[in-house]
Amino acid sequence: MSFSLYDIANSGVRANSELLQTTSKNIANVNTAGYVRERTEFSTMIDNQVGRGETYRLLNEFAQKQLNRDTSNKAFFDQFVTEASRVDSLFSEESNSLSTSINSFFNNVQESLNQPSSTVARSLVMTDAQNLIDQMDRLSSIVVDQQTVVNEQLEIFSDEANNLIQSISELNSKIAAVHGTDRESASSGLYNERDKAIRDLSELIDVETLNGNNGEKQVYLGSGQALVMESGTFNLFSFTGDPDPSFRELHLDVNGGKAVPLEVDVSKLKGKIGGLLSFRDDILVPAQNQLGQMGLALADAFNQQNHLGMDADGNLGGDIFKIPTVDAFAYQANTGNGSITASVEAGKGNELPASDFIVKYSGTNEVEIYPVDNKGETIKDANGDEIFTTAVVDPATGKVNSQNNPNLDLFGLELTLDMSSLPNIDDQFMVKLNSQASTSLELATNRPEDIALASPIRTANDINNTGTASISAGTVSDVSNFTDTPSLQLPTGSLTLTKSAENPDMYTLSDGTNTTAPFAIDSSGKNVIQQAETAGVLDDITTLTAEQVGFDFDIEGTPALGDSFTIEANEDGFDDNRNGQFLADIQNSNIVRQNVVGNASNNHLTLNKAYTSLVSDIGVVTNQAQTNGAAFTALAEQSEAWYESLSGVNLDEEAANLLRFQQSYAASAQVLATARSVFDTLLSAAR
Template structure:
C-alpha cells in the first residue's frame, strides 16, 4: 500500500467525509415526509496515498420495484375509474324508481284495463297518461346518459391536458438532469430525478407506459406507451395527445401528434390503460352500448305499438293512427366529404321494429347518375360506436350495396337494419362521401306521445267475419288477424290493403267465402263476382292466405292483400257462407286491444347486432341492459380490489428500498457523529504533534 499523505491530510479528509455523510443523513431525515423523495446514500473510496477520496451521493432505488409500482398504479387507475363511472349507471338502471321496465309494465297494464272495457273513456285516458309517463322516463334515462357522455368528454379533455403537461415536464427535467450531471460528475441530481419519477408515476396513473433509462450516458429517461408509441424521445423531443371527433364530435378519438413533425397518429384506446384507458373502456363497453340499447328498445317499442294501433279501429270507427312520434335522424358528415353542406336523412321503417339493431350505420356513396330523378349508389355497413365493423355469427361484415336509388326530397328507400334513407341532394354527392347514422343514440329523447284523444286508441279490429244463419256445418270462427291497413285512393301502391279509409273496403275486395265442399271454397267480392276457387283444402287456418297462394289469385301483384285473414274450426259443408265486412259499430270489440297488450310479451326485438334470428321482448331487452351493466360493474369491483392489493405490495417493496427509515437514519447519524469526532481528534493530534515539533526547533 502506498501512503504518502500526512496525518493532517488524512484527518481533514475524514472530517470532510463524515460531514458529507452527516449532511446526507440529515437530508434524508428532513425529507421523510416529502412526497416522492427517494433516500440518498453517500459512498467513498479510499485513496492510494491515504485518506478518503471524494464521495459520491446517489439515490437508493430498485428499478424493478419502481417499474412494478408503476404497473400496479396503472391498473388501479384504470379499474378505479371504470368502477366509479360504471357504478353510477348501475345504480340508475337498477333503481326501481328509474326503471324503464316499471314504466312499461304500468303502460301495458293500463292497456289491458282499457281492453277489458273498450268503451270506458277513463280507462282509455289512463293509457295516454301512462304512455306519457313512459316516454318521460325513457327521455330522462337517455338525457342522463347524454349528460354522462358530456362529463366524460370534459374529463378526457382535462386528462389529456394533464398528460401533456406531464410529458412536457418529463422532457424538461431530462434536459435539466443532463446539464446537472454534466456539471457535477460526483453528485446525482436527486431532486430533479425525484421530480421526474413523480411525474412519470403520475403519467402511469393516467395510462400504461414503459420507460427506458439512459442513465449511464446522460441520466435521461425515455417514455413510451405500452403499445409502442413514443412520448418522450431520446433527442429531447416529445409527442402530445389530442382528441378529435369525426364525424361525431361527442365521440372522441385519441390522437398522438409530434411536436417536431406535422404527423398525427390514431391510438388504440382499448389498450391504453390507466385512468384515461378506464374512461375509454367505460365509454365503449358500458355508456355507448347502453345509450344505443335503450334507444333500440324505445324506437322498436313505439314503432311496433304504432304499427299495431294502425291495424285496429278506433272509437270513431276509423282506422287507427300513430300513438307515438317516430323521429327522423340526420346523417353526420365526415370531415373529408366533398361538400359538408350535403345532407342525408334516416328514419325507422313502419315494420322495422324487429330489424332495428343498436349499431350505427355507415353510408358510403359509391356513385351518382344525373337524370329525372337523379339516382345514387351506396353501401350500408353496420358499425360499432368505435367505428369497427359489425360481423355476423359467421364472421362476415354486415353490409349491403344499393344501386340506382332515387335521390330526391321525400323519397325514402328501405335498407338493412329496418331503416329508410333519403338522399335529398340528387347527384351532388361524390363517390367516397360518407355519412354516419346513429338511429338509437339520442332519438329516444325526441319521442313524444302525439295521440291526444282517448277515442283514437284502436282497440277494435277493423273487420269482422259473420257466418250465415243457415249454415249447416259446424265450422266456427276461431281467430282473425289484420296485417295491412294501408290506404291508397289511387290503387297504384303495391303495398295497399283492401281498406278504403272511409269505413269500408275497396270495390272488388274479398267480401265472402262460400264452401263448395269440405275441401273447396270460393272467394267472392261484394258484387258477387268470383275471385278465386281454392281446391284441396286440408285445414281451415288462414283461409285468405290459402286463397292468395292459389294460382288464380287476381291480386298476385300486391304484397299483402287484402290485409286481413281468419281461421275456422270444425267442418263446413257445401253452401256454408262466411261474409267479410268492415266492423261498423264494433266499439265493444277488443281484438286489437288484446294484440296491443300482448306486445309486452312478444319477442320482437333483435337480441344483438350480428344478424341472428334470436328475438327478445322489450322487458327482456331492458333486463339485459341492467344485468350487463351490473355484471361489468361487479367484475370491475373485483379487479379493483385485486389491483389495490398488488399496488400495496409493490409500494411496500419500493418503500423498503427507497423509503426513509428513521431508525436506520438515527443509527447512521450517531455513527457518523462518532466518525466525525474521531476524525477531528486525529486533526487535534496532528496539530499537537506539529506544535511539539515546532517548539523543539525554536
C-alpha cells in the same frame, strides 16, 4: 508521521461530513413526495487519503417501472369503478326502472280491453305512454349527463398529462446539461422531479420508459406511441370528435401540429384517461344505444299494430308514437357536401340492432352500411370479415329501404340522401339513430280516441247454416288498400264464402257482384284468401294479391252444402277489442334484436328481458371492475412497499446512520486534534 496523521484525520472529517450531509438530506426529505433516498460511498484510502466520495440515488429501475405499471392499472379501475358504480346504482334503482313503466303501460292497455268504448280507459293508456317516454328520457339523460362529465374530465386530465409531458421533456434537457459533469451528484433533485412527473403521468395514462443518451428518459404509451423523445421533442394529447363532436377520441399531436395526429388504441390504455374511455365505451355507449333501440322497437311495433285496427272514430288507426329522423354525421375527410338522414323503416323496428352505423357512399346511387361496435369499429364475423350490406339508392327519392332493396338486411334503417347534393365516392357518414332517439321519442297524438282497439273487419256465420263449421275472427296484415271515409270499407267490399259442392268439397268467394270459380280448401281450413290465390281464382273478384287484400280467415269444423260465411267492414264496432289484444301482446313479443349477426326470431328479446339484460350487463361489468380493482390495488400496494423499501427514507435507519457518522466524525476530529498536538510538540522541540 504527524503530517500523515493530520492528512488521515482531515480526510476522515471531510468524508464523515459528506456522510452526515447525505443523511441529513434524507431525513429532511422524509415527507417530500418523489424523493429518492441517497447514499454516499467512498473508495479505499490511498496515500493517507480517503477516496473521493460518490453520492447516488438508491433506485431500482425495475421496481420503479413495476410501480408505474401497477399505478396505471389501479388508477384505471379506480376511475372506472367510481363512474360505473354511479350508473349502476341509478339503473338498478326501482324508481328508475324502465320495466315498471313498460308494465304499467301495457297493464292499462289490458284494462282498456275490458272497456274498449271507454274514453277514461283509453286516456290512462295515453298517460302511461307519455310516462314511459318520460322515464326513458330520464334514464337517457343520466347517460348523457355522464357523457358530459366524461368529456369534461378528459379535457382536465389531458391538460394535466400534457403539462407533465412537457415538464418531463424540459427536465430531460436540464439533466442532459449536467450529465457526466461534477454537478451531476448535486442535481439529484432534477432526477427526482422527473421520476415523480413520470409517476404522476402513469396515474393518468400507462407509460413505459427507456434510458436515452445523457441521462434522458424516453417515455412511451403502453400501446407504443412516443410521448417524450430525445432532444426535447414530445407529443401532446388532444381530444377531438370525428365525426360526432360530442364523442371525443384520443389523439397524439406532435408539438405545434407538425405532424398528422396519430390515433391511439384506447382499448389498451390504462390510467384515469383509460378508465374514463373504457367506462364510456363499455357502459355509457351500449346503455344509450340499447335504450334507444328499445324505444324505437316499441314505438314501431305499437304504431304498426295500431295501423291494423280501427280507432274510436271508426277510422283506421294511425301513429301513437312519433319516430324521430336524425341527421347523420359527416366525417371531416369527406370531399363532398352530401348529407344523409336516417330513421327506422316502418315495420322494421325489430330488425334494428343496438349499434351505430357507418354509411359509405360506395358508388353511383349505392351505399354500404356497416354496423359498428361501442368503440366505433366495424363489426366482424367469425371469419374476421367486416359485416356490411350494399344497398341501392332510389335515384328519384334518395331513399334506401326494403322497398328498393328486398331481401337485404338493412338493419331496420331507412336512409335518405339529398339527391341535389350527392356525396363523393367513398365519403362516409356516422348514423347514431339509437342514441339520438333515446332522448327524442314523442307521442304523435294526445287523443285517447286514436288508440285502435277494434279490428277493421268482422266475420259471421250465416244464421241458416246447418253444418258444424264456423269462421274465425280473421286477421289483418295490411290496410294499405283499405279506406276509412266515409266509413271503413274492405278493398273488395264484403265477401261471402259459400260451400258450393261436396265430394270433393268446393267453395266460392263472392263480393256481391262477382263470384270466383269453385276451389278446394284443404283440411286445415287455414288462410282461405291465400288458398283462393293458390287455386288461381282470387283474380275473379279482385286485382289484388292475397297479401294486398290484407286480411285472411280460417274455417273450422265441417260446413254443410250451401253454408255461407261473411267477412265485412266492422262499422260501429266500438266495443270490439280484437286489435287491442294484439297491442297488449307486444309486451310479450320478441321485438328487440340482440346481435348484429343473424335476424332470426331466436335473436330477439322482449322489452322487459332486453331492459333486464341491460341492467344486468351494467352490474356485471361494474362488479368485474370492482374485483379487478381490488386485485390491482393490492398489487399497487405491494409495489409501493417494495419500491419504498429500496428508495424510501427509513427514519430508524437514517437515525442509526446519523449516530454512527456523528461518532465517526467526532473520532476523526479527535484524531485531527491529536495530530495538531503532536505537530505542535514537534515544532516546540525544534525551537
